[in-house]
Amino acid sequence: MKFRKVLAICLASAMTLSVAACGQAAPAAPEASDSEEAETEEAAEEVEEEEAEEEPAEEAEAAEAAEAAEGGVPTYTQLDLSKYGDTEATIKFLHHKTDRAEDGTMDKMVAEFNKEFPNITVEMEAVTDYAEDSLLRLSTGDWGDIMFIPAVDKVDLETYFMPIDSLENLSAELNFVDSWEYNGQCYGIPYMANAQGVLYNKAVFEEAGIAELPKTPTEFLEDLQLIKDKTDAIPLYTNYAAGWTMGAWDAYVGIVSNGDDTYVNQKFVHTAEPFKDPGDDTGIYNLYRILYDAVANGLIEDDYTTTDWESCKGMLNRGEIGTMVLGSWAYAQMQEAGDTPENVGYMPFPMTVGGTQYVSAGGDYNYCINVNSDDTNKLASLIFVKWMVEKSNWCFNEGGYTVVKGGDNPDMYSAFDGCEVLSDKPAKAGEETLLNDVNAESELSFNAGGNAKVQRIVEAAATGSESLDDIYADWTQVWNDAQEELEVSVDY
């Protein structure tokens, strides 16, 4: 008898829990827990009754929700910010800008936002190791309403994120929105865009007698040699130890190295020998040759294994470093790091393809919205994202290339006049995940954390253990193996 009683109580509580879990059926819970102490049969009956009572209520709620959804969440371009001033919601924003969270920039922007939308509460969480942690958070589903899209496969986008608008509508108003496009829908909007060039110190260049910015790898290496001969500055600071700073070299593959905006996402994976020397001071071959030759000729820091990212910022600012190969996002940080921000300069990457210097620009991390949030939160999140993109001025303040079409660009891009600014075209339909797959399979991981392969160049050049051609031969080998393994056709 006792056993049956225990069983009945277990069943009763299980039912109670499942009932309580159905949205706002919560009031049923206390009653049900009282019933646990009541006699067996009574308890069972009561639960049955409750379930019967709950059903119509649930239906009604579901109907209500459906009605709300009919008004639905507008798309990004449909959304008129001025009409939603009284929206009420609490949304959570997961981001990687720990530095901006600490210096109060994030809070200031949200305070601005709350002037226009006083009833939307924005909770923020800054994650230090975002690239890794965000993926883990994503797989648990417990991350909030807005985040920056981590490295997921494009086929999985719709599982996690809400489509923000169609590519057609969105690209009429914004730049760089095609990086997270899938089946014609965009799932993300970049918070800022970066142009890929080279940081340099203007005073060091002057002292070394460099009047004109270098336009080819060979000229660049000659200038580095000049800096070494005529100044005390480190010509090229590799930032080897930090790792990701070495992976930053990958950003010049494609548009910068051959002027083709379809190369990275469409042709690269189908190329048989992507690392072949084209013989005209261009291509991936000559991109990493700069690094190899600079290291081999002693044009980098003395002990590359103990470089420190935080202190390199001040060193560039003060003129102890001549150049660093990093995206434009780093410019503002270099300026802030010392007393001579006017000496920090930014130039296009020294590579000229067919007489033109190409600049690759693209979105940084992209805002995205949780597909599993309810409609109120989705709407509030979309309002927040649109406000951040169009009204927060965040992109400009970070020294970013404008995301809104026709927006202002910071002064730092003045050296880019006369260069062709392009952004990578997305992959062809059906091949969206191909680059990721080949990257992972070959473990070269271009633009996806493949720091070790660039570090290897530095090590090889410094110790003389491998020639550049040895390294490229090895890369070609693993690239071709990956193509074979994944049955990728080789067309170029």
Next chain:
Amino acid sequence: MSALTKSAGSRKNRTFPEWLRSRDGQRVLVMIAFLVVPLVLLMVFTYIPFAEMVKYSFYNMKYVGNRKFVGFKNYIKVFSRDDCFGALKLSLYYMGGSVVQLSLALYLATILSFKVKGGNIFKGFMFFPFLINGIAIGFIFKFFYTRGFVFDTVLQWVGFNLDSLPYWLKDRSINNISLVGTSVWRYFGQNMVLFIGAIMSVDSELYEAAMLDGANKFQQFKYIIMPSIKTIFVLNVILSISGSLSAFEPPYVITDGANGTGTYFVVMHEIAHTQQKVGLASAMAVVLLMIIFIVTVLQKLFFKYVFKDGTE
């Protein structure tokens, strides 16, 4: 359990509720009640995740997205790739380090367990590194080894010329030794304290008797201390050896595994998180577990054999 129920059942033909109320039944209930919490914790946080990991090792998968069953392919890769097994060679450095670490710890423990002036202060200083967070130690040593910083400066005081000093982390012939040094620095104090604890438990009358018999300090160490702390010694050796197989923090924080310092764990981390080959990394973890298992059994056998001959 089965023995208990049998004895309970043989006493009388009781129904289940009656048995529950009896003394035997209550005893079993209490046992279950006490065991259930630790067992559930152990299951949920150790064995179930481990079983999942073993399952992952048979798939070609990322953290997100689709999985594909590939059988033993991941295991074959672990054994055929240079970087996976090559990384185990670095463990030899760490094993060498653990020999140094244990002998140093044992030596100092023996000295400090006799009456020494300021013994407790020394113990405190030497144990202190163990209390510092491993990541912090990494950062300390990154600057410690930087060219012209702490270590070089100290060596220059002693009369070395900066130009004749090597680059501690750049030079591939010594960078692993530099890293092992940090790990020795961190752990020898802890080993020492464990040894002192074991030595303290030796009955002091044994020393007196030995002294009366004319034994010197070394003989006391060999015939009294060593046999008495055998258990702790073996434990420390096993911990250090499995620790050297799974060395992670120094190379990860100080050099990020670059420049030929990537140990098995660092390579595994790179494969799991950068390359997102979760299946392969899981297979590596399972293989490492097997290796540690085998090494531990071998050590057990070794010590059984050695100590049998040495002391009896």
